[in-house]
Amino acid sequence: AQSVTQLDSQVPVFEEAPVELRCNYSSSVSVYLFWYVQYPNQGLQLLLKYLSGSTLVKGINGFEAEFNKSQTSFHLRKPSVHISDTAEYFCAVSDDTSGTYKYIFGTGTRLKVLA
Amino acid sequence: DVKVTQSSRYLVKRTGEKVFLECVQDMDHENMFWYRQDPGLGLRLIYFSYDVKMKEKGDIPEGYSVSREKKERFSLILESASTNQTSMYLCASSGLGRSRPQHFGDGTRLSIL
Numbered sequence: 001a002q003s004v005t006q007l008d009s010q011v012p013v014f015e016e017a018p019v020e021l022r023c024n025y026s027s028s029v030s031v032y033l034f035w036y037v038q039y040p041n042q043g044l045q046l047l048l049k050y051l052s053g054s055t056l057v058k059g060i061n062g063f064e065a066e067f068n069k070s071q072t073s074f075h076l077r078k079p080s081v082h083i084s085d086t087a088e089y090f091c092a093v094s095d096d097t098s099g100t101y102k103y104i105f106g107t108g109t110r111l112k113v114l115a
Numbered sequence: 116d117v118k119v120t121q122s123s124r125y126l127v128k129r130t131g132e133k134v135f136l137e138c139v140q141d142m143d144h145e146n147m148f149w150y151r152q153d154p155g156l157g158l159r160l161i162y163f164s165y166d167v168k169m170k171e172k173g174d175i176p177e178g179y180s181v182s183r184e185k186k187e188r189f190s191l192i193l194e195s196a197s198t199n200q201t202s203m204y205l206c207a208s209s210g211l212g213r214s215r216p217q218h219f220g221d222g223t224r225l226s227i228l
Contacts, residue, residue, distance in 0.1 A: 090158065105158040
């Protein structure tokens with residue numbers, strides 16, 4: 001079965017600095033990958049998705065992610081963060097092993113942007 | 116835009132009560148999901164449904180049941196609420212196919228006293 005690992009539970013970073021949030025998944029023949037953001041007291045909002053094609057995926061709010069098949073990774077990056085990016089970020093993979101439409105979510109990374 | 120609406124943002128119930136959490140989506144999505152979210156554990160799937168009256172157990176179905184009588188509505192039922200079911204509950208929906216992203220409601224923070 002698929003699994004998703006977000007190694008960093010918390011990432012503090014100063015405003016206008018770059019950030020990378022790491023995500024690794026277990027191997028699979030084909031994967032669909034997603035990053036979601038959750039602001040305080042809200043549900044999850046889709047940031048970006050990788051389905052096929054270019055390995056560099058651009059999303060909303062200046063975020064991008066790179067799909068690396070050999071390293072089974074899908075790290076999220078932003079070149080310059082803002083205070084408003086403070087939130088929890090979840091990586092998810094669509095599970096193709098069960099024939100259904102389940103996602104497997106990572107445990108999340110809390111991004112704290114410091115002034 | 117897809118709208119997934121959860122009936123309550125905050126809910127307080129007592130141990131042993133039967134609790135209903137309601138979720139409605141307005142995009143004619145086939146798939147609907149219930150998750151619970153706990154600190155350090157991420158999102159865990161309780162149940163999902165891929166069609167009216169169809170349901171499948173997720174990873175943590177014990178103590179829960181679901182109902183999907185209409186395509187747009189998916190209800191989560193706590194048969195006899197217990198304190199360890201205090202959590203944030205998130206509903207989501209998606210169209211057919213693995214590539215379709217899930218769209219989430221704002222969540223219901225449920226406290227069982």
